[in-house]
Amino acid sequence: MPSVLIVDDDADLSAIVARYLESEGFAVVRAASAEEAYDVLGARPFDLVLLDINLPGDDGFAACEALRRASDVPIVFASARTSETDRIVGLDTGGDDYLPKPYSLRELLAHVNALLRRSRGRSGGAGRPLVAGPFALDEAAGTLAKDGIVAALSPKEFALARFLIAHEGETVSKERLLAEVWGAFSEVEPQTVSVHMSWLRAKVEDDPSRPAHFKTVRGRGYRFDAEGGAS
Structure with missing residues (x-):
């Protein structure tokens, strides 16, 4: 909604x-x-x-x-x-x-x-899932599936994944993610993003310690890579 x-x-x-x-x-x-x-x-x-x-x-x-x-x-x-x-x-x-x-x-x-x-x-249009690589994000249902299997994400994990997938290939800073996912004037600590990113990776990455899709760009933030590959 x-x-x-x-x-x-x-x-x-x-x-x-x-x-x-x-x-x-x-x-x-x-x-x-x-x-x-x-x-x-x-x-x-x-x-x-x-x-x-x-x-x-x-x-x-x-x-x-x-x-x-x-x-x-x-x-x-x-x-x-x-x-x-x-x-x-x-x-x-x-x-x-x-x-x-x-x-x-x-x-x-x-x-x-x-x-x-x-x-x-x-x-695309309302009701159509956003497909990126192995992922299908259904905005209306609030779900993210990988290879057809729906991941059990919390609302914040889903919002974090949604924003990064919608900005595929773009490096997004922790500060921007805080504004877009938690609130523009939120007083939440930037470390909160790192924690939620770890939880997200644990649910959707084959090897969370070496993420293929939700990647860290050292010193700059995070980037979503639909095709996957070495971090």
Whole structure:
């Protein structure tokens, strides 16, 4: 179930949007300020953030910059500020899309779905497993199978595998994995990533001490190799 964080101080509007997205199969959390959003984002990751500009405390531009320093989560600005300058600043600070208020709920859903499809990259359409080498990752079922055998992964192990598989061939730092798997402003120690990676390897690698797929790149982080091979 895709998760969306709505950051908007208009409680009535955010409640309407939340109910609509929930009816369309999304898990939704609301925050009334950037500061509240930071706390929420420190506790868990999200698949997308819907962000207003006019907020108490840090405005939406500042919130976007702070979030973008920690995470690549898709960000949609949804604001009554519709000038060209505001749209440019929103995109330049790291926003992925800009939706002017007022908008229809169907239009919002179309923007959200389009951005989620792009962010998932190789995963294809909804409901289709992501296949990479001997692995098949089923987002809807929350399972990872190797050679047709489903591994008994914890939610964090699954999320860790999902992120690395989706970024096949890319070296990902521990800090980025913490942001994308545990939460953008999480205070979890980087060693937590190493521990979960060890647990993941124990369940999916033929020889966890010499992983063929979930590899360590010394001094830089981890990389997923679909084809496998010597570490």
